[in-house]
Amino acid sequence: MTRRAPAILVLEDGRVFHGEAYGAVGETFGEAVFTTGMTGYQETLTDPSYHRQVVTMTAPHIGNTGVNREDDESDRIWVAGFVIREAARIASNWRADGGLEDELATQGIVGICEVDTRALTRHLRERGAMRVGISSRELDPERLLARVRQSPSMVGANLVDEVTTGQSYVIPADGEKRFTVAALDLGIKRNTPRRMARRGIETHVFPATATVEEILSVSPDAVFLSNGPGDPATATEQVDLTRELLRRRVPIFGICFGNQVLGQALGLGTFKLKYGHRGVNQPVADLATGKVEITAHNHGFALGLPQAKNEHGALGLPQAKNEHGAPAADGSPADVVFETEFGRAQVSHICLNDNVVEGVRCLDVPAFSVQYHPEAAAGPHDADYLFDRLVELIEGGVRVAS
Numbered sequence: 517m518t519r520r521a522p523a524i525l526v527l528e529d530g531r532v533f534h535g536e537a538y539g540a541v542g543e544t545f546g547e548a549v550f551t552t553g554m555t556g557y558q559e560t561l562t563d564p565s566y567h568r569q570v571v572t573m574t575a576p577h578i579g580n581t582g583v584n585r586e587d588d589e590s591d592r593i594w595v596a597g598f599v600i601r602e603a604a605r606i607a608s609n610w611r612a613d614g615g616l617e618d619e620l621a622t623q624g625i626v627g628i629c630e631v632d633t634r635a636l637t638r639h640l641r642e643r644g645a646m647r648v649g650i651s652s653r654e655l656d657p658e659r660l661l662a663r664v665r666q667s668p669s670m671v672g673a674n675l676v677d678e679v680t681t682g683q684s685y686v687i688p689a690d691g692e693k694r695f696t697v698a699a700l701d702l703g704i705k706r707n708t709p710r711r712m713a714r715r716g717i718e719t720h721v722f723p724a725t726a727t728v729e730e731i732l733s734v735s736p737d738a739v740f741l742s743n744g745p746g747d748p749a750t751a752t753e754q755v756d757l758t759r760e761l762l763r764r765r766v767p768i769f770g771i772c773f774g775n776q777v778l779g780q781a782l783g784l785g786t787f788k789l790k791y792g793h794r795g796v797n798q799p800v801a802d803l804a805t806g807k808v809e810i811t812a813h814n815h816g817f818a819l820g821l822p823q824a825k826n827e828h829g830a831l832g833l834p835q836a837k838n839e840h841g842a843p844a845a846d847g848s849p850a851d852v853v854f855e856t857e858f859g860r861a862q863v864s865h866i867c868l869n870d871n872v873v874e875g876v877r878c879l880d881v882p883a884f885s886v887q888y889h890p891e892a893a894a895g896p897h898d899a900d901y902l903f904d905r906l907v908e909l910i911e912g913g914v915r916v917a918s
């Protein structure tokens with residue numbers, strides 16, 4: 517085996533990791549984040565929500581299953597850089613049609629391997645997500661650090677226009693068409709229309725700049741607000757559009773960035789989590805049923821309710837109040853109902869690791885959204901029922917006060 521070129525990774529706070537070039541040889545900058553998924557590197561790499569992020573895989577052995585043409589979540593790799601511990605020397609999977617490293621190199625994605633990813637992850641958990649640079653060209657940490665500190669921050673980054681489709685397109689229903697959904701592409705993953713198609717939904721995907729008139733021109737039964745990269749506080753156009761849809765009582769379902777957009781349309785704020793939630797084993801409670809689901813996450817921001825501060829002075833879940841404004845008897849978060857311009861809304865889901873708001877549901881207009889990923893690419897599938905709730909919402913079967 518030929519020796520790899522040396523590479524360095526330098527964090528904004530000056531911490532340096534040494535490794536070897538993996539994928540394209542070169543230099544890259546972005547926000548350093550980690551994901552704990554033991555599987556699904558291909559879905560991660562091609563998820564547009566990771567645009568401008570340098571992703572560290574905590575799974576220690578990456579590339580084992582190569583890459584295939586079926587698991588891509590979009591038509592390219594979006595991560596700004598890729599950090600792994602050990603590169604698999606052989607790709608072995610019946611669906612593989614290439615190796616991961618070749619794919620990264622072909623797409624010009626700079627990566628680094630032989631990094632102590634456990635130490636890097638612990639550092640990010642202690643200090644929080646921060647900017648990072650990887651280089652297999654500039655090997656002087658001080659010089660690279662200066663460039664890291666000049667690179668743009670994720671806070672305030674408006675990235676939706678960089679990932680959205682240029683043209684609208686249609687994903688047909690599987691079998692008989694029952695419904696039409698207009699999806700606003702803020703960085704949509706391919707598996708979402710696929711999950712909808714299974715339920716007889718034809719999805720019309722629109723660019724992020726679509727107007728209400730354009731969206732309503734396909735007579736949608738519901739509007740879907742997709743996941744996407746960047747700081748949701750910059751999504752003012754999409755928030756305005758969502759407010760107009762709420763005013764017209766068009767059914768709405770949102771995922772991740774879409775949840776942050778719906779939440780803002782309801783008057784909530786967003787805030788940056790210390791190091792975010794990324795992985796495929798995050799426990800979420802559905803407060804309507806009391807069930808806990810294991811879910812896929814990829815978010816660095818979350819919705820905060822106006823009074824939202826927990827005992828650590830952070831995170832999204834407020835002091836539980838019932839609809840009369842009194843503290844819930846058992847402190848149950850299920851009673852977190854808040855007033856919006858569009859009637860009452862409720863926190864529908866929370867993350868059991870840290871109480872972050874993971875979903876909201878309107879009680880007086882037909883709209884709901886979740887911060888995590890029911891499309892489950894890559895897995896697990898516990899939250900698939902949310903697409904059934906979308907169908908129920910369309911059919912008017914979801915509890916919507918008159």
Ligand SMILES: NC(=O)CC[C@H](N)C(=O)O
Nearest residue numbers: 565743744772773816817
């Ligand atoms: N997956 C997503 O939609 C991410 C939303 C947003 N960019 C965040 O980091 O929170």
